[in-house]
Amino acid sequence: MVEAARTQQTAHTKLVYYYGLGRRKTAVARVRLYPGTGQIIVNGRPADQYFGNRLLYYVMITEPLRLTGLQDHFDIRARVVGGGLSGQAGAIRHGVARALLRYNPDLRPVLKRAGLLTRDPRMKERKKPGLKRARKAPQYTKR
Numbered sequence: 617m618v619e620a621a622r623t624q625q626t627a628h629t630k631l632v633y634y635y636g637l638g639r640r641k642t643a644v645a646r647v648r649l650y651p652g653t654g655q656i657i658v659n660g661r662p663a664d665q666y667f668g669n670r671l672l673y674y675v676m677i678t679e680p681l682r683l684t685g686l687q688d689h690f691d692i693r694a695r696v697v698g699g700g701l702s703g704q705a706g707a708i709r710h711g712v713a714r715a716l717l718r719y720n721p722d723l724r725p726v727l728k729r730a731g732l733l734t735r736d737p738r739m740k741e742r743k744k745p746g747l748k749r750a751r752k753a754p755q756y757t758k759r
Contacts, residue, residue, distance in 0.1 A: 633693075634718040638711025640736055643699030647711030649719065652691030654681075658708065659695060673705040680713040680732050684723050710735060 633648040656663035656677060667673040681687040692712060696704045713732035716723050727733050741750035748754060 634690075634715040636711040636713065636715030636718065638707040638709065638714060640706030640710060641699045641703035641739060643696055643703035643707040645694050645696040645704065645707035645711040647708060647715050648693045649690040649712065649715045650693065651689065654688045655691040657691070657693045658704075663692075667701055667705065670701070673701060676705045677708050677712065679709055679730070680716055680727060683726055683730055683732075684716060686716070690719075706736060 631650060633650045636647045636649070638645040638647060656674070658666040663674055663677060677692065678687055681690065692708070694708045694711065696707055698704075699707070709732065713727045716727065717733070724733070743750055746753075
């Protein structure tokens with residue numbers, strides 16, 4: 617079994633963090649929650665800079681923390697690859713929710729009720745042969 621809290625050895629201090637892996641569409645996010653003040657770093661950049669000041673994505677990412685009342689207790693560090701900005705924000709949200717479970721398993725009912733622990737299965741449908749897109753057919757002409 618994976619340990620609940622991992623430690624990261626730095627120069628002189630030991631940092632304790634809680635890990636969660638989140639997925640959405642084709643995006644995969646590896647999230648670490650460090651005890652802190654609410655700072656969010658995505659791929660080495662602040663979240664507002666990474667997501668281009670779109671408040672919607674910031675709200676999505678912090679939703680698990682807001683529901684549990686822990687928004688000022690943790691710093692979020694996320695490495696996310698694949699997908700677009702919306703999928704990446706959803707993957708980070710999923711990872712944060714899973715990391716919160718590692719921090720405190722008693723938060724499960726709150727996160728489960730909000731649907732944050734379920735991986736969203738919706739994916740882009742593949743293109744079919746003979747069609748222009750997944751379902752759009754070429755225009756029918758009688759003559």
